[in-house]
Amino acid sequence: MNAIDPSAAILPARRIAEFAAGLQYQDIPPAVRERARIHILDALGVGLASNAYSFADRTMAGIRALGGEGECTVIGRPERLPLRDAALANGFLIHGLDFDDTHLASIIHATAACLPVALSLGESIGATGQELLAAYAAGMEVSIRIGLAVKGGFHHTGFHATGVVSHFSSAVTAGRLLGLTAEQILNAQGIASSTASGIQVFLEDGAWTKRFHPGWGAVAGITAARLAQNGFVGPKRPYEGKFGLFDSHLQSYADHADIGALHDGLGERWELAETAIKPYPVCHFIHGAADSAIGLRADIPDVDAIESIRILLPEPTMKIVAEPAADKLRPANDYAAKFSAQFVVAACLRLGRFGLAELQPEALADEATLALAARARCEVDPDSAFPTYFSGGVEVVLKDGRRLFRHERVNSGAGERRLDTAGASAKFMGAAGMVLDEAAARRACEAVLTIDGRPVRETMAVLAKPA
Template identity: 30%
Template sequence: MTIAEEFSSWAKSLSTKDISDKSRQTLEFLFKDICGVIVSARNENYVQSLVKTYKGTGSLISLGHGKNFDMSSAAIITGTAAHGEDFDDTFEGNPMHVGASMIPAMLSAAQKFNLSGDQILKGMIVGSELICRLALVAPTAMHKQCFHPTAVCGTFGVAAGLSSVLNMSEKQMSSALGVAGSFTSGIIEYLAEGSWTKRVHPGWSANSGMNAALIAKSDFYGPRTVFEGEHGFFKAFALREIERDYSHLTDKLGSRWETENLAFKPYACGTMAQPFVDCAVKLKEKVKDPKKIKSILAKVGEGTVHRLWEPSKEKKNPSTPYSAKFSVPYCVAVGFLRGDAGLSEFNEQSIKDKEILELAGKVQYEIDPNDEYPKNYTGTLICETDDGVFKEHQPCFRGGRKQPVTKEDIEKKYQANLKFSKIGDKEIKNLNSFVDTIFEKPDFTKIIIQ
């Protein structure tokens, strides 16, 4: 039995009653978090560009934009909005964003196929488990091969999740995964100048995964050895020098839930920048005058340098607000000066702020051979000032398994995102009701937002 067949067999037989309580709670948190993020980005230019492209293609609802879209375009738009500000969930073990592909796909497919709340829950847990497990097979290898893990793995998650609720046979499900291997894509050249392509990756993954499932449902035949084969996914999309451990994909399915290791971001920036922002916020309490700062040294994991520290010129003076999200020097500077790195810290005005750029220019890095990345996400800043040297350390990702979020944390972030979106009170009330009952009795009339 191949990996795709073994996973499909488990997914097909899974009952939602077998899902761990913590996994279900995590998915409830995830759904609320992602819906808030989607709505918060509804008026951003990159989202409006896609609305303009696809409006009028159908009669399904794309959260935040009314009832004018087909299944694919609704998912592309909401997936882009979900990931566009990098404020969505991540995964501890190798950075991966599950919600930005899975939730847009299930929102679209649920309308198209009249899925129940129980089916939405099943589709989400199946897709989430596969995406998280794919992240563990060869940590850092996809990034180092110049691919975006969220993009290339999200397609498989969506294909598996949707296949598991469309009454497909195990053969059809494994074919869907095989087809997904040819449909998936997403390079990381956006890093060069902060362009928008990373933003659209999860939406495109949702679209590609749904199409992979649908053609497999009509008996289109895909390769069963898509993951482990000689010409399979990991040979194509992951640096060959990094060892693979395929056992992660099927080991203890149904008893070890990787979904429980999803983490929720407190800041609207790259995953590995987050612990350093925490350090910067704490330094702010010790160093009252930023003009006295001579330098700030960050101790980093080698695997993060090519995305968050280089090229140095771009990272210390980001050319776009989006580029700033993947610049630790910039994120440290706004964390210190503003005490936050939220949605308002990544706009045209902020990236031109002379005080922020001056401080970002003083932030350097040093590779720490003992850094735990990607097994643990930590941050250390050593700040040299006229008054002495100050050090701060963040031992884990705040919002992850070692320092988990509470229900109150998720609610606070969700409400703040709705406020940022400027939607009306009635629309907020309807969306709250929709989110709170999604796994019981989904009512899509409540998410029509014009």
């Protein structure tokens, strides 16, 4: 990583600030706006579905205890909370099932890192739908570009990348909604550099903290923007400065960071449009292998005839979704199962699908699936297109000696296989239908797909559940 003389170059944080402060709805290409609506729809569907699980009620009880009642909507719930508590809750719900979108190259859940602020702050200040979409687009670009700059380094040093970047993208999203100047958005990023965190220790035991990270970033982003708005001064080189984000969080990987990725082509090349929507509610690293397993299912008349399973995964993902193997073979809970390539592939081979039902307690305890998982081993995929795509392959050896193999270079939901409006709407209706009746889910879907044509408060009212 090359040191930058602040007096000799445009600083990345300032370039980001100028971009966000000047961005207008009309500046966003129509095709990018369409993808933005699709991704907002996807995130809100997942957020609604999270309410069908016990973790949502328990978490909401804790959040309600923080500040009591307020004026802001919580997705799919009757409660109304103070601004920052509502953003915390909405961030938690959107990321609660790990079914939200991912920008593959930056390895972050981009929408979860900025939409909670856009929704809650937008509702609080009476923003228009166009103002929300512009702020969301600015936040998406920031979160994705930080991920691109670090080249997966956060994961290597134990940080949850989405948890880290959400502080910065939320600060920029909030700054854009509040109409801050470029100087103020610059300071907001600097303030966020002192709050950005989120460690990956949840991988050890399936703890709930990963769900919490984007919402906490939303709280920090709103805080940073309001402080900056009132003259609070933050560091001007929060990313590349000495002891800035790259130094502190990348550690030995700091020299590999690409500072230019933070701002090169900003406002001209829209990374938002390259974000992938998940077809499966599991870690995105497993999706290529899941595709391969489902593709093989039709050629396996009897899963009891499977002797062994070989799963091919991108090398940088092995420690997250394949190791330690003993823990992955019998996931302790639904969250651990989302990060087990062995369990997910076994379920795909047995059932020919993997949805939210496959993460229910009875599915996790299914001995037929667990017996298949015990026959699986994971290896590095020599033909992976990672990180452009989350490629994966599966080889099945049958007891009669036959070998069946399938490899997916482009995982479903990404690239030319990305979900269009119809596909995203179908996913939304299935997810929203877990907590809303069909008519209410349909109204919500239609409202979100026209989100830029109505006040934010109107959209949020449709997403709330009556008391």
